[in-house]
Amino acid sequence: MVAGLALCVLPIWLVVTLAYWLSGSHMSLATGADNLMIALAAVATVAAAMTARTNRGRVRIAWVTTSIGLGSFTLGAVLWLFYRLFQVEHPYPSIADIAYLVLPIAVAIALLLLSSGFSRASRTRLVVDALVVAGSFTIVGWITVLDEVGKAAPDDRLKVAISASYPVLDAAVLTIGVLVVMRAQGGQRRTLALMTSAMLAIAISDGAFVYLTATQQPTADALLYLGWLGGLGLFVAAAVTGRGFAHRDVVVAQPVSWTSVWLPFVPLLLASAAVYTESPEEIRAGPIPVIGIVLLLAFSARQLLVMSENRTLLATVAEQALRDPLTGVGNRIVFRDRLNHAMQMRQREGLSVGVLVMDLDDFKVVNDTLGHPVGDELLSLVADRIVASVRAGDTVARLGGDEFAVLIEGRVDNSQLIAHRVVEAFDEPFIVDGQDLLIRPSVGLAVAEQDEPDLLAEDLLKRADIAMYSAKRSRSGGVHLFNSEMLLVETPDSDLFASGPMPASRTGAGTIRLLGELRQAIDHLELxxxxxxxxxxxxxxxxxxxxxxxxxxxxxxxxxxxxxxxxxxxxxxxxxxxxxxxxxxxxxxxxxxxxxxxxxxxxxxxxxxxxxxxxxxxxxxxxxxxxxxxxxxxxxxxxxxxxxxxxxxxxxxxxxxxxxxxxxxxxxxxxxxxxxxxxxxxxxxxxxxxxxxxxxxxxxxxxxxxxxxxxxxxxxxxxxxxxxxxxxxxxxxxxxxxxxxxxxxxxxxxxxxxxxxxxxxxxxxxGARETLACPVRRGSSHWSDADVPQIELMP
The missing domain is CATH 3.20.20.450 (EAL domain)
Structure with a gap:
């Protein structure tokens, strides 16, 4: 619809231009620039609409919004040309200005939709920063330029409002654009930078137009159009590059850029300095007090958002310090801390404490044959299964590599029951990268006995580790409960064992393939x-x-x-x-x-x-x-x-x-x-x-x-x-x-x-009809499958 509207503008523009030419009038250079701007705006509108058709979701909505803004700009340019050609008096402000002002609003919305890596609070702060910058530039603009408009037309509030709207909206959208570009990811920055540059070029011409209007100078200078024409050309380029825009609707952890820190403060300082140059009477006579109050509220809201984000960030950092970054379960630090606390509670209340340590058998085969990304995904799936197998109050942690641990508190039989549930969770294969991987753990369990009140947390963890190594040596599966006999067997330094050299067919990918075949043979009763x-x-x-x-x-x-x-x-x-x-x-x-x-x-x-x-x-x-x-x-x-x-x-x-x-x-x-x-x-x-x-x-x-x-x-x-x-x-x-x-x-x-x-x-x-006894036949030794079993008995 938007593309069709834009295409309809071109015939209208041609008809109006032709009518003006037939009337015998001569086009000025500014009128030719108007014609060129209409054509380029229409092309930009069509380009944005076509880009919207090639995308989905938020990206599509963003480009639809952009095409609406550019279509409105095209309509404003046609109306302005109409005013110029037919010499309409006092065309400013007019409906054309309202149409022009739709573009910065549409682009600001599009930039927010295209932004990635922002949380909801971050996007809110982005809008508030834009309001702070816009309010600051409004104060600066009023003191330097716009007060002349007010003095020239004290009763024409619409003219003052329209004149102020141009720099305010442009400053707001540029603030959003700069901050979004600073956080842009690969495949995004070029398109976002082109859109921001386009608005910068248009903002320069808008500012020049407002200044010329405020100082009552002619606005028909063709040089004024360079910013508008350049901005429209940049919008066309942005639409072309936007067809491959890669949107990521996730929060990306990035270091805070200095631009996002100082950008709201610099315009605010400029506004404060500009206010000091005015007398109290001049300040009270204009809109500065109202804008100042709005600015103060916006800046206060911005600081509250920053404080909230900082608290959330500190909580996240504290949580991540206790979490394994790959699997999301606890790390070694949190496990040792909770184990120490559990052992202290055991001494005070006599509760049982069990530690389960498990290691994935032949995990190195997966990494070496299928790659480390597959291994990382497998570890995440393993962690999920362990968490689903234990109780809500049990602590699951990744101690490093492919080694996990579970802290189990409560009755003694709870430890063994949960340990067996963890082992049973590995009965089903893991689906990783489209492949079924049957991975088994070696599981060791150590439970603090009641007759060992002085047992230390480190010793209990070491016992579970020894039991796990015993499980690895035996390759028998199941849960290996620590016993004193295990202390007689030296614990190897390596965390990967084998019961002997395996045939070449059972190493690497061959092991995984043979495992899948064996599993299928068992499931289909083929043994x-x-x-x-x-x-x-x-x-x-x-x-x-x-x-x-x-x-x-x-x-x-x-x-x-x-x-x-x-x-x-x-x-x-x-x-x-x-x-x-x-x-x-x-x-x-x-x-x-x-x-x-x-x-x-x-x-x-x-x-x-x-x-x-x-x-x-x-x-x-x-x-x-x-x-x-x-x-x-x-x-x-x-x-x-x-x-x-x-x-x-x-x-x-x-x-x-x-x-x-x-x-x-x-x-x-x-x-x-x-x-x-x-x-x-x-x-x-x-x-x-x-x-x-x-x-x-x-x-x-x-x-x-x-x-x-x-x-x-x-x-x-x-x-x-x-x-x-x-x-x-x-x-x-x-x-x-x-x-x-x-x-x-x-x-x-x-x-x-x-x-x-x-x-x-x-x-x-x-032989005997009532038994299964075979008659003994002398003189034989070894027999084949078809022979009746015989035995040579000595006298």
Whole structure:
């Protein structure tokens, strides 16, 4: 609409000019300048309207406002030319002046809309600064020039008001323009500077026009038009550059410029100096007292805004001093301060204090492969998840790098509950830069015990740190609760550990890709199970099977546990793997039972999983849903890891055994605390690790150690199972020394569920009809998958 109005002005201008020319009059130089100004103003109006069409939001509104101002200026120029051509007497003030004065108001609004980096208070102060400058220049202008207008036309208040409006509005818009340009960002400054320069040029001509009018001099001088023409040309340039204007509707922290500090004060000082040159009678005769009161109110409001902004700034700086600038959570300073306060309250009121320290596993891989910006965004998302997992009164802080800490106050069980909630928050992948990243934390927890009243805050934090390093070493996931045994293990200096060299395919981006594939395989139940039979070494009967997980990878083929379980431990997928294995194994048991093949099945659990108080209920539900007896399930605890909470583990094991589920310690002899587990945990059997068994035939010392363990297990009433039996000699030695059960490739390799079913049926049909005992056939050693399991028994 505005562009159409501007385009309509051109034909009108041509018609008026042509009519004047046909009347026989001759154009003056000023009249030609009027014609040129009309044409250039129309072009500027159209350019601003076209720029408005190419933008959106506030930028579009700003350019629409500018086009309205320029269109009004064009209309004023046409009216002024009409007055000049038809020799209208006393054309000043007129409707043309009102049209002219719309432009500075429109440009001031446009500059405020285009400004970036200002808060609401800053924009308000910007307007108040403009009023202060405008009021100051009004006083100076009145004393130097405008009082002549008042004296020349004492009864024509409209003329005085119009004459004062030009410099006042121009001074206000120039003040806004200068301050906005000083705060402009990249991609903004050129357009804003052109608009401000355009108004400066127009303001110069406006001031000259008011001066000539006040001193009753001719205003038809063509030189007067240079400022107006130059300003309109600059508006055209601003409109062209404004098509790529990059607006940022955010508050940008910038140092305060000296211009914004002294700009309101300099005009105010000039106004004060000008007032001192006048007599009291002259001051009272004009509008200076009223303007002075308005100026005083505006300046007072400005100072109040400055004080408010300073208070807000100081509060922000104080807050930022206690906040991590990247994630927004607390920093190390605030965490230590609140931890010290919590420990003091603990001594006074006896409340429990827990400290959780966590570190992101393999975060360096993300930085090295995807870049530091992705790593920074990931840290922010991690902080958000931690905050969402804790209570409102808990303190979350980033200690540095990818290490976070949580201060938990209240009951002891609150600390462990919140710690497990934090770990569970990492079950879902993070979406960063369009990619799903599954990142797992190593979490250490230390709780100040009641029998340690003199424990210091630094010591509690150090304990949590040690527990976190223990979690990193084990790569087992879960929450590692500090215990005194951890002090016996030296804490490494590095904050990134590995359980051994990883294959090249599992480093860098390959690790992230493989993690995503593993996660998808778990979610889509693509992992499979095979079962290795367990034989009674005295009778040759199959007395159970052990479920072993395999991953049929679409490109790499069938992967054994050694090839992907390190990733499961490292990235905390144990819970998902456990659910998959237990449910799939029990489904296979149901199918075997349908063929009257009742065979106990063992599933492996990582030791830290045994601290999950929900585990007994989950197993009981899985058995009940399938109408299975608990005696058909054995839980084997992988013993090569620390149990992170012995008290909770005992509770879980007791509940499992009360439900009728057997408990076995797997890989006995490979871990840290084998004998203490036999002493402290109520279990049903121990499984001797294959590396414990293999040296028996050739190493007398190894045989003596195994014999001692078998004797000790017998004294404790525990069933013994030997893993990895490869030869008849080993099997016979174990039988003679009291080992109950054996498994290994000497008897049978792991079999699929269907192959195992066939083997069990053949065993039943070829031997005792009521049992699963296989007849012993002499003269065999190693067998293939298709063979019926055999054992060579010595007399």
């Amino acid at each position: 499979t199970l095979v079962y290795q039979p367990k034989f009674d070494l005295n009778t040759g009967s199959i007395v159970g099977v052990e479920a072993l997980v395999r991953w049929p990878h679409p490109r790499r083929g069938l992967l054994s546990p050694d090839e992907f379980l390190p990733l499961v431990r490292r990235y905390g997928l144990m819970g998902s793997i456990t659910d998959l294995v237990v449910n799939q194994a029990l489904d296979d048991v149901v199918r075997w039972n349908a063929d009257s093949l009742e065979v106990p099945t063992a599933v492996n659990l990582f030791a830290p999983s045994m601290a999950d108080l929900r585990l007994p209920g989950k197993f009981a539900t899985a058995l009940a849903d399938r109408d299975l007896s608990p005696s058909q399930l054995t839980v084997e605890i992988t013993e090569d890891l620390f149990l992170d909470n012995m008290d909770r583990t005992k509770t879980v094991l007791d509940q499992l055994r009360q439900n009728g589920i057997r408990i076995a310690i797997d890989d006995f002899g490979s871990g840290y605390s084998a004998l203490s587990y036999m002493r402290d945990l109520t279990v049903d059997e121990i499984k001797l690790d294959r590396h414990f068994i293999a040296p028996i035939p050739a190493d007398r010392r190894a045989a003596a150690v195994v014999r001692a363990v078998l004797n000790l297990a017998g004294e404790l009433g525990l069933t013994t199972v030997a893993e990895g039996i490869e030869t008849a000699t080993t099997a016979d030695w174990l039988r003679q020394h009291g080992c109950n059960i054996g498994q290994g490739y000497y008897f049978s390799p792991p079999l699929t569920a269907d192959k195992l079913r066939d083997v069990l049926i053949r065993c039943r049909e070829s």
